[in-house]
Amino acid sequence: xxxxxxxxxxxxxxxxxxxxxxxxxxxxxxxxxxxxxxxxxxxxxxxxxxxxxxxxxxxxxxxxxxxxxxxxxxxxxxxxxxxxxxxxxxxxxxxxxxxxxxxxxxxxxxxxxxxxxxxxxxxxxxxxxxxxxxxxxxxxxxxxxxxxxxxxxxxxxxxxxxxxxxxxxxxxxxxxxxxxxxxxxxxxxxxxxxxxxxxxxxxxxxxxxxxxxxxxxxxxxxxxxxxxxxxxxxxxxxxxxxxxxxxxxxxxxxxxxxxxxxxxxxxxxxxxxxxxxxxxxxxxxxxxxxxxxxxxxxxxxxxxxxxxxxxxxxxxxxxxxxxxxxxxxx
Amino acid sequence: xxxxxxxxxxxxxxxxxxxxxxxxxxxxxxxxxxxxxxxxxxxxxxxxxxxxxxxxxxxxxxxxxxxxxxxxxxxxxxxxxxxxxxxxxxxxxxxxxxxxxxxxxxxxxxxxxxxxxxxxxxxxxxxxxxxxxxxxxxxxxxxxxxxxxxxxxxxxxxxxxxxxxxxxxxxxxxxxxxxxxxxxxxxxxxxxxxxxxxxxxxxxxxxxxxxxxxxxxxxxxxxxxxxxxxxxxxxxxxxxxxxxxxxxxxxxxxxxxxxxxxxxxxxxxxxxxxxxxxxxxxxxxxxxxxxxxxxxxxxxxxxxxxxxxxxxxxxxxxxxxxxxxxxxxx
Numbered sequence: 044x045x046x047x048x049x050x051x052x053x054x055x056x057x058x059x060x061x062x063x064x065x066x067x068x069x070x071x072x073x074x075x076x077x078x079x080x081x082x083x084x085x086x087x088x089x090x091x092x093x094x095x096x097x098x099x100x101x102x103x104x105x106x107x108x109x110x111x112x113x114x115x116x117x118x119x120x121x122x123x124x125x126x127x128x129x130x131x132x133x134x135x136x137x138x139x140x141x142x143x144x145x146x147x148x149x150x151x152x153x154x155x156x157x158x159x160x161x162x163x164x165x166x167x168x169x170x171x172x173x174x175x176x177x178x179x180x181x182x183x184x185x186x187x188x189x190x191x192x193x194x195x196x197x198x199x200x201x202x203x204x205x206x207x208x209x210x211x212x213x214x215x216x217x218x219x220x221x222x223x224x225x226x227x228x229x230x231x232x233x234x235x236x237x238x239x240x241x242x243x244x245x246x247x248x249x250x251x252x253x254x255x256x257x258x259x260x261x262x263x264x265x266x267x268x269x270x271x272x273x274x275x276x277x278x279x280x281x282x283x284x285x286x287x288x289x290x291x292x293x294x295x296x297x298x299x300x301x302x303x304x305x306x307x308x309x310x311x312x313x314x315x316x317x318x319x320x321x322x323x324x325x326x327x328x329x330x331x332x333x334x335x336x337x338x339x340x341x342x343x344x345x346x347x348x349x350x351x352x353x354x355x356x357x358x359x360x361x362x363x364x365x366x367x368x369x370x371x372x373x
Numbered sequence: 374x375x376x377x378x379x380x381x382x383x384x385x386x387x388x389x390x391x392x393x394x395x396x397x398x399x400x401x402x403x404x405x406x407x408x409x410x411x412x413x414x415x416x417x418x419x420x421x422x423x424x425x426x427x428x429x430x431x432x433x434x435x436x437x438x439x440x441x442x443x444x445x446x447x448x449x450x451x452x453x454x455x456x457x458x459x460x461x462x463x464x465x466x467x468x469x470x471x472x473x474x475x476x477x478x479x480x481x482x483x484x485x486x487x488x489x490x491x492x493x494x495x496x497x498x499x500x501x502x503x504x505x506x507x508x509x510x511x512x513x514x515x516x517x518x519x520x521x522x523x524x525x526x527x528x529x530x531x532x533x534x535x536x537x538x539x540x541x542x543x544x545x546x547x548x549x550x551x552x553x554x555x556x557x558x559x560x561x562x563x564x565x566x567x568x569x570x571x572x573x574x575x576x577x578x579x580x581x582x583x584x585x586x587x588x589x590x591x592x593x594x595x596x597x598x599x600x601x602x603x604x605x606x607x608x609x610x611x612x613x614x615x616x617x618x619x620x621x622x623x624x625x626x627x628x629x630x631x632x633x634x635x636x637x638x639x640x641x642x643x644x645x646x647x648x649x650x651x652x653x654x655x656x657x658x659x660x661x662x663x664x665x666x667x668x669x670x671x672x673x674x675x676x677x678x679x680x681x682x683x684x685x686x687x688x689x690x691x692x693x694x695x696x697x698x699x700x701x702x703x
Contacts, residue, residue: 201558202532202557202562202563202580203582203605203606203608203637204606204637227532228564231561232532233532233563234558237635237637250532252533252627275627276533276534276627278532278533280635286651286653288639292639297582297605297639297640298637299637299638299642299651301636301638301642301644301651302636303635303636303637304632304633304634304635305567305630305632305633305634305635306631306632306633307533307534307627307629307630307633308631309618309622309626309627309629312629312631314631321616321631321632323616
């Protein structure tokens with residue numbers, strides 16, 4: 044939630060803004076947990092949100108939808124910034140629109156529009172700079188894909204990784220050494236993410252379900268921590284130690300991908316993107332179970348004292364337990 | 374291919390028959406690579422194949438189809454054996470029909486029909502006994518699922534593992550410590566296989582695509598070796614070292630499954646089911662590349678001799694290379 048301009052959260056070290064990588068089709072009418080999380084991290088009632096609808100074939104219409112939503116969720120200001128070609132994405136008047144944002148939201152659409160229009164332009168650089176000064180950056184669907192250093196451009200669904208089934212283009216690089224895919228479960232994109240990881244095992248494959256966000260925060264130690272928010276899951280494919288024939292598999296044929304480590308992470312899961320390991324989360328304790336354990340512990344203590352007092356014959360114990368049970372049922 | 378009754382292949386130690394776990398929709402009109410493999414392993418021109426259509430709602434019709442196919446592929450005899458309830462599956466006249474088979478083929482249909490009618494009956498035991506004496510046992514779709522010790526009964530498709538999305542029943546146990554799913558890529562069954570592995574990480578999850586077979590052979594050392602045949606891939610999920618909340622996840626919610634080792638194995642891949650590791654396969658060498666390498670080696674040898682003869686000035690080398698290249702183009 045920290046951002047430039049908030050004097051309370053301005054530390055000596057620059058605070059890196061959070062990323063919200065949203066798998067598309069985030070709930071807009073019901074619980075809106077993903078969009079709520081974004082507004083909260085972008086500054087809540089002080090949030091000034093720039094909506095970037097470049098990927099979409101719609102312009103003002105989609106900005107209006109998100110403006111209504113974010114305003115309803117408490118944001119102070121929502122406005123659209125829509126570069127439509129690389130000239131506009133280099134226009135200082137357009138680029139400077141991001142200066143006052145505390146949150147940037149990239150809509151869905153066609154991610155190749157984002158890679159061709161904004162990546163590597165002053166506007167694209169301004170998004171990276173904004174994050175570096177603490178601005179929260181979110182994107183859904185195409186706006187999720189563009190965030191990784193390597194971007195899935197297109198390709199069919201299907202569970203089996205097949206040679207040349209998908210294309211990779213260069214993304215914004217908000218998230219390095221990763222490739223993000225979206226609508227993951229809903230469009231069955233295991234195969235295409237696995238194809239990319241097989242050809243580039245150094246990239247961590249991240250597949251985000253619809254109405255789900257991978258929220259990435261930078262810890263003070265410099266670790267990128269991912270937490271899952273929303274209805275679905277985030278699937279991680281780690282190919283570091285894999286064996287593959289991706290250099291030799293024939294076109295359209297299944298690719299050998301052996302030893303890929305898979306993590307399916309539902310809401311609440313936390314994953315360290317630097318070490319590529321699950322971060323253990325304490326589960327809530329069942330109160331009934333806790334009460335029973337406390338009772339058993341007390342009884343055991345009593346029993347230990349009795350044994351020490353040398354009256355621990357089996358029949359004495361049985362009587363004691365019977366008395367205790369009667370006592371426990373008022 | 375070894376089977377009882379073939380005096381040439383009868384060793385002192387009993388030979389365990391091969392298993393063909395077919396993911397359904399095996400090609401019947403084109404290359405028929407899966408069915409060809411079955412007939413070959415069942416004895417080729419001496420194969421006597423018992424077709425078990427119990428899972429199917431069709432009876433003689435489906436036997437007729439496979440009879441025509443297997444006969445065309447060279448089998449000596451094909452006949453149907455169709456117990457329809459546990460009484461029939463305990464009838465010695467029905468059970469003894471398997472005595473003369475060198476191959477058993479279980480059709481598709483409803484695998485719960487197989488688990489409820491034949492598993493744990495004399496007929497089910499006779500299939501295990503047949504395999505123990507060298508008979509090749511194959512099954513497609515439902516006939517694949519029934520082979521593992523733990524059987525996927527039913528459940529929807531989807532890439533995300535969700536609590537209670539599928540049911541497990543007891544299978545024949547031809548393959549221990551495994552759970553087999555079929556139509557894997559085509560019906561998007563990552564999620565349900567992952568749910569089962571999450572609840573039972575000791576089970577190796579094996580998902581077989583359509584027109585694809587996992588062929589399991591027992592080595593003389595007692596290892597179960599799996600080789601992939603056909604058009605698609607076999608997906609293996611190994612949850613031995615996983616972290617999961619499958620004991621606590623709420624109904625219909627995504628399950629945490631972290632650290633599952635994934636193997637996507639296309640045709641020709643070999644996998645050791647005992648150690649759960651890929652068996653390296655030598656890839657064919659590109660003949661052009663090999664020729665070029667041999668030529669380069671010869672030239673390097675010549676160059677080394679020249680350098681030793683102390684005429685290795687850069688210009689002398691360039692002239693030599695030019696002469697060699699002219700010579701190499703007849």
